[in-house]
Amino acid sequence: xxxxxxxxxxxxxxxxxxxxxxxxxxxxxxxxxxxxxxxxxxxxxxxxxxxxxxxxxxxxxxxxxxxxxxxxxxxxxxxxxxxxxxxxxxxxxxxxxxxxxxxxxx
Numbered sequence: 029x030x031x032x033x034x035x036x037x038x039x040x041x042x043x044x045x046x047x048x049x050x051x052x053x054x055x056x057x058x059x060x061x062x063x064x065x066x067x068x069x070x071x072x073x074x075x076x077x078x079x080x081x082x083x084x085x086x087x088x089x090x091x092x093x094x095x096x097x098x099x100x101x102x103x104x105x106x107x108x109x110x111x112x113x114x115x116x117x118x119x120x121x122x123x124x125x126x127x128x129x130x131x132x133x134x
């Protein structure tokens with residue numbers, strides 16, 4: 029999965045804003061002014077931070093201990109970092125991005 033793939037997927041949702049409030053090395057995606065995804069442009073493989081339901085956060089970390097981590101520089105209860113390599117399927121990543129968007133949109 030590439031940064032462009034994540035970017036295109038995020039921008040496919042309604043009313044999404046792309047910005048760089050943390051500098052040029054990060055892209056942030058917001059709905060109604062609230063962040064639902066942050067992607068670091070410097071990391072290889074790419075990493076994204078997404079909002080997750082607190083109960084599901086732990087489940088995901090246990091199921092994918094090397095690829096889903098507590099949110100880097102974020103509230104660890106509500107955010108996870110996904111390492112985008114071949115171990116996470118595109119469909120799972122899409123599902124988690126969509127869930128983050130939905131949580132923040134509420």
